[in-house]
Amino acid sequence: MYCVQPITPEILYVGGSDRRLTLFENTYPLSRGVSYNAYLVLDEKTVLMDTVDWAIGERFFENLTHALEGRTLDYVVVNHMEPDHAATLGELLRRYPDVQVVGTAKTMAMIGQFFGMDLAGRGITVKEGETLTTGRHTFTFYMAPMVHWPEVMVTYDNTEKVLFCADAFGTFGALNGNLFADEVDFPRDWLAEARRYYANIVGKYGAQVQALLKKAAGLEIAMLCPLHGPIWRKDIGWFVDKYQTWSTYMPEEQGVMIACASIYGHTEQAAEVVANRLAQHGVRNIALYDLSHHHVSEMVSEAFRWSHLVLASATYNNGLFTPMENLLLDLKAHNFQNRTVALMENGSWAPQAGKLMREAVDGMKNMRILEPSITIKSASGEDQRPALEALADAIIADLKG
Ligand code: FEO
Numbered sequence: 001m002y003c004v005q006p007i008t009p010e011i012l013y014v015g016g017s018d019r020r021l022t023l024f025e026n027t028y029p030l031s032r033g034v035s036y037n038a039y040l041v042l043d044e045k046t047v048l049m050d051t052v053d054w055a056i057g058e059r060f061f062e063n064l065t066h067a068l069e070g071r072t073l074d075y076v077v078v079n080h081m082e083p084d085h086a087a088t089l090g091e092l093l094r095r096y097p098d099v100q101v102v103g104t105a106k107t108m109a110m111i112g113q114f115f116g117m118d119l120a121g122r123g124i125t126v127k128e129g130e131t132l133t134t135g136r137h138t139f140t141f142y143m144a145p146m147v148h149w150p151e152v153m154v155t156y157d158n159t160e161k162v163l164f165c166a167d168a169f170g171t172f173g174a175l176n177g178n179l180f181a182d183e184v185d186f187p188r189d190w191l192a193e194a195r196r197y198y199a200n201i202v203g204k205y206g207a208q209v210q211a212l213l214k215k216a217a218g219l220e221i222a223m224l225c226p227l228h229g230p231i232w233r234k235d236i237g238w239f240v241d242k243y244q245t246w247s248t249y250m251p252e253e254q255g256v257m258i259a260c261a262s263i264y265g266h267t268e269q270a271a272e273v274v275a276n277r278l279a280q281h282g283v284r285n286i287a288l289y290d291l292s293h294h295h296v297s298e299m300v301s302e303a304f305r306w307s308h309l310v311l312a313s314a315t316y317n318n319g320l321f322t323p324m325e326n327l328l329l330d331l332k333a334h335n336f337q338n339r340t341v342a343l344m345e346n347g348s349w350a351p352q353a354g355k356l357m358r359e360a361v362d363g364m365k366n367m368r369i370l371e372p373s374i375t376i377k378s379a380s381g382e383d384q385r386p387a388l389e390a391l392a393d394a395i396i397a398d399l400k401g
Contacts, residue, residue, distance in 0.1 A: 033174030044135025255285025
């Protein structure tokens with residue numbers, strides 16, 4: 001059965017949601033699924049904006065057939081070739097043999113790579129600022145390389161002031177009938193997953209996101225249509241501000257994330273003393289995590305959120321305890337920067353974690369390490385409380401500063 005909704009009188013939502021997928025990109029856990037958005041513009045010519053993952057391929061083709069109401073499909077605009085959107089493109093080209101494919105030169109090359117297809121006369125390669133008029137609508141194409149792949153572009157509908165923005169402004173999470181961000185409680189129910197999506201999928205490419213935001217700032221935008229998650233037509237500036245913060249690697253909130261990689265709990269116990277001291281001196285934004293119990297993508301997302309990090313890790317195999325090693329590798333891979341960090345290490349006979357965490361943090365841009373760093377030998381006793389409180393006090397002073 002089809003499931004199509006109009007988002008304007010001439011633009012229809014023809015995508016759908018996958019609530020069965022457990023790992024997005026076979027890596028990122030999903031607790032609430034994900035949507036693959038696709039849009040059909042019914043003009044004098046018909047224009048499809050992107051396709052979908054095969055998981056919802058059957059529903060997508062039903063939607064498209066219904067929405068076309070017997071008309072042919074004239075154009076498919078491919079803003080992004082990652083298979084979560086383009087897996088069904090090959091089948092679309094077989095079902096609609098006369099459709100013209102609009103995309104960048106890299107998109108055309110990837111169509112050959114993924115589908116072994118030569119578009120031979122069916123491809124319209126576009127460059128920055130080029131346009132396509134389909135009747136009442138004129139679309140302008142803006143290149144957005146590395147948001148999140150090199151072939152990415154976004155498409156601006158000059159007529160309805162709609163920006164089809166590819167992966168930008170997307171989020172994990174299946175849609176629940178409501179298509180628009182203003183129909184749900186986005187800050188309460190969606191922001192954490194939007195942040196996790198941003199940090200892990202495009203977090204590495206802050207400079208490229210900045211370039212796209214600058215282009216978007218020159219457009220009058222009535223609606224943002226991403227490839228995942230709700231559509232934006234109100235309070236667009238609120239979400240753009242989030243992207244501004246995240247893409248410049250600035251903290252979203254003043255507060256302290258305490259990340260513990262603790263084998264038997266002694267490192268975590270010492271970290272709790274720090275958390276309690278912070279709380280007793282008025283710090284309210286404290287998030288203490290046992291890294292073994294959270295997927296690293298969630299911890300990367302939280303690191304993008306907070307201004308201060310306490311990294312507390314046991315030594316393991318003469319290196320870092322694996323959950324901390326994974327977090328630091330992932331933060332580095334996502335170009336994480338601009339934070340203040342405090343370090344706590346544990347080691348019963350040869351503590352190494354402090355040195356290794358310091359090296360990892362020093363390998364990131366614009367990071368500052370607060371002193372004193374803490375070394376725990378197996379477990380902290382009362383004799384170590386002054387040092388732990390001194391560390392908390394240094395964080396409090398820095399927060400106030
Ligand atoms: Fe949603 Fe980069 O694909």
